[in-house]
Amino acid sequence: MNRLDRYLARAVILGTGVTLAVLLPLLGFFLLADELNDLGTDGYRFQDALWFVTLSLPRYAYQVFPIATLIGALVGLGQLAAGSELVAMRAAGVSIGRIVLGAMLGGALLAAAAVAVGELVAPPAEQRALTLRQSAQSGEDVAMTSAGLWARDGDTFVNIRELDIGADLRHIYIYEVSGTELISATYAESAAYRDGSWVLKNIQRSLIGRDGVRVERLVETGWSSLLRPALLKVIVVEPQALSVWGLYRYIRFMGRTGQDAGRYEVAFWGKLVQPLLILAMIFVAIPVLLGTARSTGMGIKVFVGIVIGIAFYLVSRSFAFLSLLYGMSPAVAALAPPLIFAGVAFLLLRRVG
Known part of the structure; x- marks a missing residue:
C-alpha cells in the first residue's frame, strides 16, 4: 500500500x-x-x-x-x-x-x-x-456476565453457564442461602422446561449443615423456579442476538x-x-x-x-x-x-x- x-x-x-x-x-x-x-x-x-x-x-x-x-x-x-x-x-x-x-x-x-x-x-x-x-x-432479577446468566429467585441464586437453543439449559449451579449462610449447592448437567416446570438431570447436590457436608446424586428431579423460559428464549433465539456460529447452531437445531x-x-x-x-x-x-x-x-x-x-x-x-x-x-x-x-x-x- x-x-x-x-x-x-x-x-x-x-x-x-x-x-x-x-x-x-x-x-x-x-x-x-x-x-x-x-x-x-x-x-x-x-x-x-x-x-x-x-x-x-x-x-x-x-x-x-x-x-x-x-x-x-x-x-x-x-x-x-x-x-x-x-x-x-x-x-x-x-x-x-x-x-x-x-x-x-x-x-x-x-x-x-x-x-x-x-x-x-x-x-x-x-x-x-x-x-x-x-x-x-x-420483575425477574437477572444479569448476563462472562460466566453465563445469573438470576436470583428468593433465597436462591442460579448460575446458568450455557443456554441451549430452545431455552434448554446446560451446566446449572444453584446456591441456596439462609441469611448469610450457604445451606446447599447443586450442580445439574442440564435442565428442560416440561409441562410448566423445570426438570434437572444428572444432579450432584451438596447439603451443608452443622454436622458437615452430605453429597447426594440424582438422575432427575423437579426444580421449582420463578425463572421463566420466555426470558431465556428472548436471549438466545432472536436472530440479532446471535453470532454467525449461534445462527448456525440454531439452524441445525x-x-x-x-x-x-x-x-x-x-x-x-x-x-x-x-x-x-x-x-x-x-x-x-x-x-x-x-x-x-x-x-x-x-x-x-x-x-x-x-x-x-x-x-x-x-x-x-x-x-x-x-x-x-x-x-x-x-x-x-x-x-x-x-x-x-x-x-x-x-x-x-x-x-x-
Whole structure:
C-alpha cells in the first residue's frame, strides 16, 4: 500500500466515521422515543430504557454499516473531488482502477471492523439489552456476565453457564442461602422446561449443615423456579442476538426438530455476505462521484447516496421475502442484491472511464 492508496483509504474511513457519528445518535433518539411508550411497565424506568438503547446501538451500527459506508465514501472521496484532487490524480495518469483499489483498501478495513462489531460486540450487547428490558418489565432479577446468566429467585441464586437453543439449559449451579449462610449447592448437567416446570438431570447436590457436608446424586428431579423460559428464549433465539456460529447452531437445531429455519438462514447468510456488501457499496460510490464531480455539489451526492441506500434496502428486503415466501435459496437472496448493484456500478464505471 503506497501513499496514494493510504490517502484514498483514509478518506473513505474518515467519511464513514463521520456518517456513523451522525446516524447513530439519530437512531438512538428514535429508539429511545419508542421505548418511552413502555415506561412504567412493572418497574421499567427511564434509565432502563436508556441502557437498553445504548446496548442496542452496536447492533444497529452493524446493520447500517453498508449504507454508512456508501455515504461515507461519497463524503470522503467527495471532498477530494471538490478540491479537484481526483481530477489531478487522473491528469497525473492514475487510472480509475487504481482509485477504486485505494478506496477498496479502506473498505476492507471497514469490513473487518464491521465483522468485529457484528460478531464480538453486538451479540453480547444485544443479549444484555434484551435481558435488561425483559427483567425490568417482568420483575425477574437477572444479569448476563462472562460466566453465563445469573438470576436470583428468593433465597436462591442460579448460575446458568450455557443456554441451549430452545431455552434448554446446560451446566446449572444453584446456591441456596439462609441469611448469610450457604445451606446447599447443586450442580445439574442440564435442565428442560416440561409441562410448566423445570426438570434437572444428572444432579450432584451438596447439603451443608452443622454436622458437615452430605453429597447426594440424582438422575432427575423437579426444580421449582420463578425463572421463566420466555426470558431465556428472548436471549438466545432472536436472530440479532446471535453470532454467525449461534445462527448456525440454531439452524441445525431447527433442522433436527423439523422446524422452518428460513428466517435464521436469511440472517446467517446476510452476516456472511456483510463484508462483500460493504465493498460493493464503496464500488457503487465511485461512478457516482466521477460521473458528477464537476456538475453537482456535495449535498446532491449525499442525497444520491441516500437514495441508492434506500433502493438497496428495498431490493435486499424483497429478496429476503422471496426467500421466505417462495423458497428461494437464502444464499442467493443474500448475494444477489450486492452483485446486482456492483454490476450496475461496473457498467457505469466503464461509461465514466
